[in-house]
Amino acid sequence: MIKTRILIVGGGISGLSIAYSLVKRGVNDIVIVEKSYLGSGSTGRCASGIRASFTSREHVVLMKHSIELWKKYAEGELGKHGLYYNQGGYVWLASREETAKTMERLVKLHNSLGVPTRIIGLDELKKLVPPIETKGVVSVLFDPTAGKSSPFSTIFAFYNLLRKKGVRIYLHTSVEEILHNNKRVYGAITSKGKIRAETIVVAAGASTRKLLEPLGVRVPLKNLPRHAMLTEAYREAFKPLVIDWDTPGVPYIVQMKSGSFLIARNIDEEPELSLYSQRIDFMPKAVKPLVRFFPWLRNTRIMRYWMGYYITTPDHHPIYGPVKGYENLYIATGFSGHGYMMAPVTGEVIAEWILNGKPSIDAAERLVLERFEKGALIKELAVVG
Ligand SMILES: Cc1cc2nc3c(=O)[nH]c(=O)nc-3n(C[C@H](O)[C@H](O)[C@H](O)COP(=O)(O)OP(=O)(O)OC[C@H]3O[C@@H](n4cnc5c(N)ncnc54)[C@H](O)[C@@H]3O)c2cc1C
Numbered sequence: 001m002i003k004t005r006i007l008i009v010g011g012g013i014s015g016l017s018i019a020y021s022l023v024k025r026g027v028n029d030i031v032i033v034e035k036s037y038l039g040s041g042s043t044g045r046c047a048s049g050i051r052a053s054f055t056s057r058e059h060v061v062l063m064k065h066s067i068e069l070w071k072k073y074a075e076g077e078l079g080k081h082g083l084y085y086n087q088g089g090y091v092w093l094a095s096r097e098e099t100a101k102t103m104e105r106l107v108k109l110h111n112s113l114g115v116p117t118r119i120i121g122l123d124e125l126k127k128l129v130p131p132i133e134t135k136g137v138v139s140v141l142f143d144p145t146a147g148k149s150s151p152f153s154t155i156f157a158f159y160n161l162l163r164k165k166g167v168r169i170y171l172h173t174s175v176e177e178i179l180h181n182n183k184r185v186y187g188a189i190t191s192k193g194k195i196r197a198e199t200i201v202v203a204a205g206a207s208t209r210k211l212l213e214p215l216g217v218r219v220p221l222k223n224l225p226r227h228a229m230l231t232e233a234y235r236e237a238f239k240p241l242v243i244d245w246d247t248p249g250v251p252y253i254v255q256m257k258s259g260s261f262l263i264a265r266n267i268d269e270e271p272e273l274s275l276y277s278q279r280i281d282f283m284p285k286a287v288k289p290l291v292r293f294f295p296w297l298r299n300t301r302i303m304r305y306w307m308g309y310y311i312t313t314p315d316h317h318p319i320y321g322p323v324k325g326y327e328n329l330y331i332a333t334g335f336s337g338h339g340y341m342m343a344p345v346t347g348e349v350i351a352e353w354i355l356n357g358k359p360s361i362d363a364a365e366r367l368v369l370e371r372f373e374k375g376a377l378i379k380e381l382a383v384v385g
Helices: 013-024 057-075 097-112 122-128 151-164 205-215 282-291 295-299 339-356 370-374
Strands: 002-009 030-033 090-094 118-120 139-143 168-170 175-181 184-190 193-202 222-233 241-244 252-255 260-264 302-312 319-322 329-333
Touching (some): 002 013, 002 184, 013 329, 057 097, 090 097, 097 118, 118 122, 122 139, 175 193, 193 205, 193 339, 205 329, 260 282, 282 302
Parallel strands (some): 002 193, 030 168
Antiparallel strands (some): 118 139, 175 184, 184 193, 241 252, 252 260
């Protein structure tokens, strides 16, 4: 039987980052169990965007910290293994005066928390995004600290480093049951045998709710289908991720390192819909609003299309930290479309909770599962795509 100090269920960006933050603190007796391949959940399907321009204090504070870590990681040992952070910014386009006023309020909030967003004029927008048509744009919020990075390079960097540090990673191994006894968890039954563990972290994305149900833990998560597509590759046209905030479904476009444009927009979908139920009508729905800003998109070819889940909580903030009723069970999920960018800070706060009993960032403490029981929900308006 395998024995470990810490068992992490889920080999997405959250599970890997939590393991890395533990390793940084000298703990390497860790097992990660992934039911398929690393990044096979939402991580490998994400749009790679990273930003601190949110509307809740919690998100802004946590993401400011996360971006500092993204940069530090890119410059350090993870960078040598391929992790990078391309700080090209985010551009939020408003077509309504009301949205322009909201943006002004948001800039004040961001600046008060140390995030240097600002409202920019159309001339500056044109410099940042040369091939854009600006007709009808009434205001632009620019987040210069935001950026992008490849989920695949990041996963490989974490994987290679964690393996070197002695972390055991079991792929194509599914946790079928979490073993518990009174107020403690003590291991798991997997598709390949039993694992004994002193502490368990569940970072299992779309399966988290079902995995925790037998323990009497109710996690209010919905797996909401989202679609994305990639065009053929072009030379670099612009660096920022561009968001059309005033069109329902909030379409956005970002150019990837490969040169392809990733385009996405939220279209109405039933929760839990199978990821094989592909929607061909998504393509015109996502591209048409963006053609207003980028007329040349009419002549691009779509090379790839896929679906993935936003694992969403009722208040669009993640669920972090210890699970009430258990002394040694932790959770990190429900990122509501922001789990890739949050991964570095997720790793830190969960590692601190496990090793020190509390995280060093207060904002994380408000994101525990109990907030739903208490009705202490937090509001986030800037959910994109
Ligand atoms: C189209 C799209 C665009 C997105 N764009 C962005 C973006 O620009 N920026 C951003 O920050 N976020 C984005 N997201 C969200 C982001 O992808 C997720 O929030 C993030 O990847 C969550 O990572 P995770 O590790 O928590 O979950 P996952 O990546 O889902 O990892 C969970 C892992 O657990 C494994 N697992 C599940 N059950 C078990 C079990 N029983 N035993 C063992 N393993 C198990 C799964 O196989 C999976 O690999 C996007 C998502 C989508 C779908």
